[in-house]
Amino acid sequence: MITPRFTCTQTEETVIISIYCPSVRAADVEIHVDETLVSVHINPYFLRLNFSYPLLEDDDSSARYDPSSGHLTVTLTKENKGQEFTDLDLLAKLLAPRPSVPQPSVEVLSRSDEDDLVEATYALSLDRQEILQAAQNDWQLPQEIPGPYVELSAQKRYGFLDIHSGYFKHVTHTENEVNELGADAETCTHPERRKIRLKHEDEKWDEEYYMADYADNEHILDLLKWKHPHAIDNQKFQYTEEENATILRLPRREYLPTLAQTHGLYLTLITLLFSYAYESRTTQHDPTPESAWTLGILIPAFSSLDPPGVLATSNAHFDFSADDLSQVLVSSYRRSLAFPLYRSFILAEACHDDVGRLLSKGKRTIVRCLLEMKNILDHHDVYYVYSKVWLDDFCVWVQAYASDDILIRLGIQLREVKITKAALGWNLEALEAATRVVQGRVADSDDESGDDSD
Known part of the structure; x- marks a missing residue:
């Protein structure tokens, strides 16, 4: 897939993405909006942008293709009208992957929660019942601090x-x-x-x-x-x-x-x-x-x-x-x-x-x-x-x-x-x-x- 040239601008209520994708079929464009993540696919181009604030694909949103200029203009509605997106000129930031999902935190259950959990196990398969039973009994297996890491290769990393x-x-x-x-x-x-x-x-x-x-x-x-x-x-x-063309070629x-x-x-x-x-x-x-x-x-x-x-x-x-x-x-x-x-x-x-x-x-x-x-x-x-x-x-x-x-x-x-x-x-x-x-x-x-x- 080719990452197209693009620019982003905004109004009080919308964010406008202008994508240069000449010689394509407008009927083939696919746009997906998932809160801050916006992806646009029109063969052979693919663009995925991660914005700072959420956007909506609603009745006021639109996508128009101008075959004479080769530009696809995608207009999306801001979830919070009037919110200013301050980083629309930072293409590397828009192209950066969405941050990884954090690990779930451990929650301590009350006694009543434990009783509800035990009752729920009857509706589960045998394997899952065994897992939850282990958690109920708080099984503790012996653990040891791992020994020092042994470097098996002479090659070192840098950069x-x-x-x-x-x-x-x-x-x-x-x-x-x-x-x-x-x-x-x-x-x-x-x-x-x-x-x-x-x-x-x-x-x-x-x-x-x-x-x-x-x-x-x-x-x-x-x-x-x-x-x-x-x-x-x-x-x-x-x-x-x-x-901007150089920024588009940078690693993501x-x-x-x-x-x-x-x-x-x-x-x-x-x-x-x-x-x-x-x-x-x-x-x-x-x-x-x-x-x-x-x-x-x-x-x-x-x-x-x-x-x-x-x-x-x-x-x-x-x-x-x-x-x-x-x-x-x-x-x-x-x-x-x-x-x-x-x-x-x-x-x-x-x-x-x-x-x-x-x-x-x-x-x-x-x-x-x-x-x-x-x-x-x-x-x-x-x-x-x-x-x-x-x-x-x-x-x-x-x-x-x-x-x-x-x-x-x-x-x-x-x-x-x-x-x-x-x-x-x-x-x-x-x-x-x-x-x-x-x-x-x-x-x-x-x-x-x-x-x-x-």
Whole structure:
């Protein structure tokens, strides 16, 4: 079945679904409405949407097909007239599966309820009577805590919520300069990945490169003046047709992360946006052939399959601590000073501020940024793999599951966090001081030469 292009709009009393399905027979359309779930089938197209609030298929509802434009317009009545559907532009959220049915809760029966239950057993089959009799007698079988889980396969999982594997089996046969794990990418454990990443960052750290960029920073100062259009644009948001077409091709999975995993996803999102902010700022939002490499090398979850550490938490409001945010930002700062073309602490600070501003714009703007990253990676013959194991799922999760309130609050908190040069572990202040001394000597030398010439 083909998922058609579609848009959703609303009036005070209805929701209108416009579906592009050219060259079909209008008589074959099948529409089913089950509270919030709406499915439309007209061969070879199938569309299933999960709305936030219930709809009705009543006498005021309609379906009209325009063969000249190829659009099927389905109008459904809101169960609660006047209710506003705020997420009709979030296609990934509409396409996401309906949440799983929760497990039934255990109900304690009173004595009278037990008597009624016993009487009812006489009308049941022998098998069901035995089951209910067992419940009445409260049979207890001996139970033991299961032993430790034994990992039988050397292959490890990675990517979004660790749901992927097998993408790096032949990584040594590709020109993947982002991968820091080499042939062990499929077998490294999480602690091993982090150890390799930190070691590689220290090995790639170049004091002379940093001092040169600190001394000759004219171009970097120009980069600092640039403002990201997504961070300052206050116009009404609307996805482009190209963006919506990309969203329709995203996977449709139901994500059931724990609170700790969800906490980790928000932290990983910071590293994605930091890399995006660096690439955007250094190219003035005009990607180059090196952009895919830049995006990949700056994200620990890409280069080492090492997303930020997840701190176990039972806080449903996700109040991120300053330590949480500092640890995540330090990893991004370090990579921005060890690998790409421009290695400047003040540039990293500008990217840090960009991330805070982008988060404060909410999920719609963030998904637009992720889609731009995805577009860059998808057009690379090697680095498209990171789009598959991270960005596809992240685009869906942010649009369908992430909380705007949490994202906005996270952006505010992030801008309040201050990263010190000492936190990076590379003696930046001493290097900068040494650079200033050398610059002072050169300036004095130039002055003396000028005096001699007079």
